[in-house]
Amino acid sequence: MADTESRRFVQGFLLSTLLHQAPRYFPSDRKRLLGRAWYAATRVLITRGDSGRSEFNYSELFGTLAVSSLQNAYYPAPSRTFGGTMSRFTEALGSDATSYLLNEFTPDLKRLFRKHAPQKIKKIEEKIPIPDEYKP
Numbered sequence: 001m002a003d004t005e006s007r008r009f010v011q012g013f014l015l016s017t018l019l020h021q022a023p024r025y026f027p028s029d030r031k032r033l034l035g036r037a038w039y040a041a042t043r044v045l046i047t048r049g050d051s052g053r054s055e056f057n058y059s060e061l062f063g064t065l066a067v068s069s070l071q072n073a074y075y076p077a078p079s080r081t082f083g084g085t086m087s088r089f090t091e092a093l094g095s096d097a098t099s100y101l102l103n104e105f106t107p108d109l110k111r112l113f114r115k116h117a118p119q120k121i122k123k124i125e126e127k128i129p130i131p132d133e134y135k136p
Helices: 002-018 033-044 058-073 082-115 119-127
Strands: 046-048 054-056
Touching: 002 058, 033 046, 033 082, 058 082
Parallel strands: none
Antiparallel strands: 046 054
16 A cells, blocks of 8 residues: 555656646547557656646656655565666556556447447446446
8 A cells, every 4th residue: 555655646746746747647549459559558658748748757757766766665675675676666667557558448348348238237227327527
């Protein structure tokens, strides 16, 4: 929990605010599968600045590196090596890239599964109120 919360604070709030970079994922406007996958995977290196333009994702990289280093304060001694820190750093970046891929393709998968859902389930879902922020 300390790993996740420290990353959220340092990367998602502190550095994003100081560097004027958007900490959230913006879906691709590309149509092809590989183009969308490439876009999603590269968001660990490229983000949207407050100006709306694409820029190098300093908040992601510096935030992840800072938190990976900070973890040495409470990780066991064998994990407090340069290699251990770099391992945590690359794992966190890989995790974020995977998360961006899921953010990109989850709406498509939901539509696909919804299209093939049994009629009984569709009728039950129609009765469940959905808040406006979750409507497509």
